[in-house]
Amino acid sequence: KQEVTQIPAALSVPEGENLVLNCSFTDSAIYNLQWFRQDPGKGLTSLLLIQSSQREQTSGRLNASLDKSSGRSTLYIAASQPGDSATYLCAPRGGSSGSARQLTFGSGTQLTVLP
C-alpha cells in the first residue's frame, strides 16, 4: 500500500524567503504526482502535476521536482508571500497495488508566511 510522508509538518517563515517542502512515497510505480494547496475550510486547489516521465514542472513562483526511483518530490516556493500561507499536500497517483486512478495523500505541510 502506498504511503506518503511530508516533512516538515509545519513551517513558519518571514516573507520573501525561498522554501522547500518535501514529500516521500514508498511505492515508486506511480503514474503522476500532484501538489495541492488547501486553505482552511476550503477544498483542494491543484498547483502542479508531474507525469512519471518528467523530472520537474514550473508554474510562476512554484517549481516541483520528481525523483521517481527514490520516491521523492519537492515543492520549491520562491519569494514567499503571506498569501502563500496554506496547507500543501502531495499526492502520487497509482502504485504497484490497488487502483491506478486514486490519489494517496500525505498529511500535508502547514505553511505560514509572516509579513
Next chain:
Amino acid sequence: GAGVSQSPRYKVAKRGQDVALRCDPISGHVSLFWYQQALGQGPEFLTYFQNEAQLDKSGLPSDRFFAERPEGSVSTLKIQRTQQEDSAVYLCASSPRDPLWQFFGPGTRLTVL
C-alpha cells in the same frame, strides 16, 4: 462558476441517522472520486466512478457507506446509521478523462453528534 460543487456544505447528524451528500462534477467530466478527510489529515480515497460505473470502492470503510452515479453525472454518497467516527470532510473530485488532473469541490463537513 464551472467548478465541482457539493451540497450541503455542512451537515450535522445525530448518531444513527442516515445522510446523503451530493456532488455535481464539472460538466463532461468522465471520472468522479470521493475522498474522506479527517481533521489534520490528508484526504483518503473512498470510491471511483467512470461515467455511471463504480469501478473501485475499495476505500469505503464499511457497508454503511454507499455511493451512486446513476446517469454518469451527479453522484451521491450515502452513509447509513452514522457513527461519530464518520465525522470528517467529504471531498468530491472530477477528471475529464483518465489519467489527468483531479479537480476538487469545496467538500461537505459532516459532524455526527
